[in-house]
Amino acid sequence: MNMSQLPESSKSIWMSTAAVPPFAPLLEHVVADVCVIGAGIAGLTSAYLLAKEGKSVVVIDAIGVGAGETGRTTAHFMPPDDRYFEIETGFGADSAKLVAESFQAATDLVEAIVRNEQIDCEFERLDGYLFSPDGKDRETIEKEYAAAGKARVRVGMVEQVPGLSFDTGPAIRFQNQAQFHPLKYLAGLAASIVRKGGRIYGQTRALSIKGDDRQKIVHTGAAEIKAGAVIVATNTPFNDSTVMHTKQAGYMSYVIGIQVPKGSVPRILLWDTGDPYYYVRLETLDPQAQHEILVVGGVDHKVGQDEHPEHRYDELETWVRERYPMAAQVEYRWCGIVMEPADGVAFLGRNPADDKNVYIITGDSGTGMTHCTAGAMLVTDLINGRSNPWSALYAPSRKPFHGLSEFVKEQVNVMAQYGDWLSGGEVDSVTEIKPGDGAIMRAGTTKLAVYRDAQGELAVLSAVCTHLGCIVGWNSAEKTWDCPCHASRFNVNGAVIHGPAVKPLAAAELPK
Numbered sequence: 001m002n003m004s005q006l007p008e009s010s011k012s013i014w015m016s017t018a019a020v021p022p023f024a025p026l027l028e029h030v031v032a033d034v035c036v037i038g039a040g041i042a043g044l045t046s047a048y049l050l051a052k053e054g055k056s057v058v059v060i061d062a063i064g065v066g067a068g069e070t071g072r073t074t075a076h077f078m079p080p081d082d083r084y085f086e087i088e089t090g091f092g093a094d095s096a097k098l099v100a101e102s103f104q105a106a107t108d109l110v111e112a113i114v115r116n117e118q119i120d121c122e123f124e125r126l127d128g129y130l131f132s133p134d135g136k137d138r139e140t141i142e143k144e145y146a147a148a149g150k151a152r153v154r155v156g157m158v159e160q161v162p163g164l165s166f167d168t169g170p171a172i173r174f175q176n177q178a179q180f181h182p183l184k185y186l187a188g189l190a191a192s193i194v195r196k197g198g199r200i201y202g203q204t205r206a207l208s209i210k211g212d213d214r215q216k217i218v219h220t221g222a223a224e225i226k227a228g229a230v231i232v233a234t235n236t237p238f239n240d241s242t243v244m245h246t247k248q249a250g251y252m253s254y255v256i257g258i259q260v261p262k263g264s265v266p267r268i269l270l271w272d273t274g275d276p277y278y279y280v281r282l283e284t285l286d287p288q289a290q291h292e293i294l295v296v297g298g299v300d301h302k303v304g305q306d307e308h309p310e311h312r313y314d315e316l317e318t319w320v321r322e323r324y325p326m327a328a329q330v331e332y333r334w335c336g337i338v339m340e341p342a343d344g345v346a347f348l349g350r351n352p353a354d355d356k357n358v359y360i361i362t363g364d365s366g367t368g369m370t371h372c373t374a375g376a377m378l379v380t381d382l383i384n385g386r387s388n389p390w391s392a393l394y395a396p397s398r399k400p401f402h403g404l405s406e407f408v409k410e411q412v413n414v415m416a417q418y419g420d421w422l423s424g425g426e427v428d429s430v431t432e433i434k435p436g437d438g439a440i441m442r443a444g445t446t447k448l449a450v451y452r453d454a455q456g457e458l459a460v461l462s463a464v465c466t467h468l469g470c471i472v473g474w475n476s477a478e479k480t481w482d483c484p485c486h487a488s489r490f491n492v493n494g495a496v497i498h499g500p501a502v503k504p505l506a507a508a509e510l511p512k
């Protein structure tokens with residue numbers, strides 16, 4: 001298992017090429033101005049900005065710095081996943097301008113932090129291109145070009161993405177986007193936070209947040225953190241059992257890193273308008289080497305709703321080889337969760353429950369580098385009593401009115417998952433489970449999640465998700481139990497890998 005508690009086989013390129021320092025667990029009660037829960041890009045950027053303004057900050061992470069989706073991203077800084085024309089239709093032209101402004105400001109902030117804190121994380125500015133699969137959807141490209149221009153984004157139109165040998169058809173050029181090595185950035189941020197007096201703890205899971213508007217108490221099991229404000233930066237909030245989970249859904253996105261000869265592929269960001277869509281960047285791991293790594297992601301599906309997703313890596317590889325014939329061997333394969341907001345805009349700000357001093361950063365879709373950085377800027381303003389021009393747009397309390405059809409579709413999908421309680425098991429006997437595989441088995445009125453390791457030993461757990469009781473599903477590619485309802489994930493020993501669950505799957509016994 002690597003630091004994210006997933007098998008070594010699903011390590012990202014970033015996890016394989018950066019050393020992120022471990023932090024000791026919190027074992028005593030502490031007091032701070034702000035407690036930040038989660039040490040991904042959202043949590044560490046918030047902690048950094050607050051520490052810079054003189055706040056005392058405590059950061060806790062259930063696993064460690066970068067152990068979540070920031071360690072599994074592809075780290076393009078690019079325009080929102082939902083198109084500017086969709087944001088304009090749903091929220092109005094002024095809001096589309098605000099989204100563009102927040103994305104620009106977030107990218108500029110990351111660049112400034114990298115410069116000021118001298119973080120060696122390969123940050124570079126480069127252009128990004130949006131095209132339609134096989135060049136067939138000129139209408140969408142033209143609509144988006146017009147809406148992005150109206151939102152004051154620096155765009156140009158090209159008839160073909162330059163430097164590529166396959167036909168992209170017309171594409172929008174988004175100037176001055178960016179990319180970096182996300183874990184080197186987080187390691188640098190963590191060091192800066194500590195230099196500014198911030199305290200960071202690993203292996204410390206927040207189990208609950210209690211208290212009042214004056215002071216909150218975060219309980220971790222071993223300790224309590226008393227703080228004037230709490231930021232829940234856990235990718236999906238664990239502190240709210242239902243409201244936010246009806247407004248967003250977790251999708252699993254797959255990535256491969258494949259060798260290409262140095263200089264054979266242009267240094268650009270590339271993504272298409274397909275559904276699901278593909279996204280591409282280039283990574284130079286070693287400037288002296290003769291090859292670079294083309295990082296290609298896509299073929300998403302709802303978390304917990306594909307038990308044998310290995311074929312998705314094959315689909316990615318086929319897609320790459322058809323377009324980049326110079327591609328050699330696949331070096332990396334990994335996947336991770338993208339939280340998709342029903343209306344396409346992230347949830348950044350005050351927690352919708354009547355919690356004046358609890359803030360959340362979530363729903364950042366495939367643009368978490370910018371959304372999470374903008375979220376950190378926004379909550380830092382709110383905690384410091386300043387107004388922020390983006391706060392109404394990103395307010396987590398907003399109704400998902402603008403994405404109503406998406407919202408209804410997701411709720412119907414979640415309700416359908418509860419039907420799993422009534423169905424039989426995937427196997428009738430543990431003898432049907434091969435070494436290295438897992439399966440769901442019926443046991444009277446409940447269900448068991450049974451895994452057999454390479455040595456033949458069985459790990460038997462309750463299959464009932466500890467969040468809101470859906471039946472988890474096996475993920476044979478990652479060897480995890482994934483919940484099809486709200487994207488909780490557990491490893492084969494039941495430990496939580498992704499929330500909103502906070503408690504492990506319960507140990508269970510096979511029926512006699």
Ligand SMILES: Cc1cc2nc3c(=O)[nH]c(=O)nc-3n(C[C@H](O)[C@H](O)[C@H](O)COP(=O)(O)OP(=O)(O)OC[C@H]3O[C@@H](n4cnc5c(N)ncnc54)[C@H](O)[C@@H]3O)c2cc1C
Nearest residue numbers: 038040041042062068069070073074076206336367368369
């Ligand atoms: C395959 C993939 C490709 C992507 N590509 C891009 C891209 O190109 N560009 C882009 O902008 N975005 C991209 N994203 C999205 C982006 O990576 C995420 O939105 C972003 O990393 C989320 O950061 P975060 O800080 O909110 O969460 P995370 O990085 O997941 O951090 C949350 C942390 O909270 C901790 N935690 C959870 N629960 C608790 C608890 N109860 N107590 C204590 N700690 C807890 C976890 O251990 C974790 O370390 C991609 C995501 C994936 C998976």
Ligand code: FES
Nearest residue numbers: 465467468483486
């Ligand atoms: S994640 Fe909500 S029931 Fe499993």
